[in-house]
Amino acid sequence: MTVPHPASHVFERLESEVRSYCRGWPVVFDRAYGSRLFGEDGRPFLDFFSGAGALNYGHNNPVLKRALVDYVERDGVTHALDMSTAAKRAFLEMFQEVVLQPRELPYKVMFPGPAGTNAVEAALKLARKVKGREAVVFFTNAFHGMSLGSLAVTGNAFKRAGAGVPLVHATPMPYDEGPDGEGPAFRWFDRLLAGEGSGLDMPAAVIVETVQGEGGINVARSEWLRGLAGLCRRRDMLLIVDDIQMGCGRTGGFFSFEEAGIVPDIVTLSKSVSGYGLPMALTLLRPELDVWQPGEHNGTFRGFNPAFVTAAAALEEYWRDGRLQKQTLARGEQMEQGLAALAASRPAAVSEVRGRGLAWGVEFADPSRAAAVCARAFELGLLLETSGPRDEVVKLFPPLTIEEQELEEGLALFGRAVRETERPARPAGPR
Incomplete structure (x- = not known):
């Protein structure tokens, strides 16, 4: 196991107690490339965390790095608020050509600020402005961010408690299940909307994750999502x-x-939209919803041009054709088969x-088992995190660009961590 470098003491002296990931991974990281991070002592760690989804294309992706270095070396604009820049133009044109047009999506693009929670705040504010209503419906075990508006539509009790003020104008509904287990939640939701005595204020919007990441990798069925959209x-x-x-x-x-x-x-998009781990977020909206007045929603860092550069490079490299999508689905089947086999061996x-x-x-x-597995995985050189309302789920999030053998290596390390955290059976007592 990597021993924390003495220099790490500075983090304990000066950095807030709010830090979390470093507690589970007591090492000072120094370099990263592809699917691996390296400690100061050179020890490699296979990354099944991917910056919580911000590094879909891996660490220091060479194509994106080259585009970024070239831009910085030619003194390209870094900070521009919402001014027009060549880097922003290139990204918008690429996004329309590679993402929106092939999918026949009509969206306008808003740059709300550098983080995902900025994108959510802008979406909630816009929905309320358009509809003239306050209420927003969200779903159990949802996570949408840590600012107050985003927390109001987040389900996690621990994170909500940190707000320090009432979180209002948001109503929870069951995620992809009926309250009695007999039908999809939107049917019950529909009855509440139709009933004059239900006590539910007419919402401006519904916010949903198709797969709840922090909530425990809960996957909504396509038919449920279609029913909700209807x-x-x-x-x-x-x-x-x-x-x-x-x-x-x-x-x-x-x-x-x-x-x-x-x-x-x-x-709302963020995390891997820049492709390189640089801060960037988007709020995409139908054109008829674009009722903002100039400057009505703004932010100092909503125009971070280096992120536009790497985002455009990622779209050009990975989304011009269907290769990455096919590879992701193939790697996903590989992961599903490996995890299913592990589960079958440990029912x-x-x-x-x-x-x-x-x-x-x-x-x-056993909910405590997930944290123990992650801790043992770290000792073995694999980075994993927990999720779910009780941290009962181990979340596996490798880069989309991971090699087949690296994925096999990670699955093998995860299986070993599961086996090595099993508690020995207690001997039978006297009869």
Whole structure:
């Protein structure tokens, strides 16, 4: 196991107690390339975390790095708020040509700020402005960000408690299941909307993740998503899909909602949209919803041009044809088969394996087991994190560009971590 470098003490002295990932991974990282990070001592770690989905194309992707270095070396504009720049123009043209037009998506593009929660805040604000209503519906175990508006539509009790103020104007509904287990949640939701005595204020919008990442890799069925989209149309509510973690190819298609055949009114993107781990977020909206007044929603870092450069390079390199999508789906099948075999060999320990593309979760019957598996995996040289309301799920998020043998290596290390965290059976007592 890598011993923390003495220099790490500076983090304990000066950095806030709010830090979290470093507690599970007690090493000072120094370099990263492809699917691996390296400690200061040179020890490699296979990355099945991918910056929480911000590094779909791996660390220091050489194509994106070259584009970034060339741009910086020629003194390209770095900071520009919402001024027009050559880098922004190139990204917008590439995004329209490679992403929007082939999918016949009509969206206008808004740059709301550098982070995913900025994109969500803009989406919520716009939906309320367009519809003139305050309420927004979200779903159990949802996660949409850490600023107050995003927290209001987040389900995790621990994160909500950190707000320090009431989180209002948001209503939770069950995610892809009826409250009695007998039908999809949108049917129950529809009855509430129709009932004058239900107590539910007419919402401006519904916000949903097609796959809940932080919620435990919960995968919504395509028919449920189509039913929800239909309900939003019938009841004059906007449908917002939060694709911050599952977009940019994580589930196969560029957008995670493509498989369901729906077209949301608003889409939020961030994390891997820059392709290089640089801060960048988008709020995509139907043109008729673009009712903003100039400067009505702004931010100092909504125009980070180096991110435009790497984002355009990623689209050119990986989304001109269907190669990455096909590879992601093939690697996803490889991962599904490996995890299913592991689960079958440990039926008492593993409750469920679920996922899509290269987003997978393994739920353990004993919730504390997931953290123990992640800790042992780190000792073995594999980076994993937990998710779910009780941290009962191990989340597997390798880069989309991972090689087949690297994926096999990671699955083998994960299986070893599962086996080596098993508690020995207690000897039978006297009869």
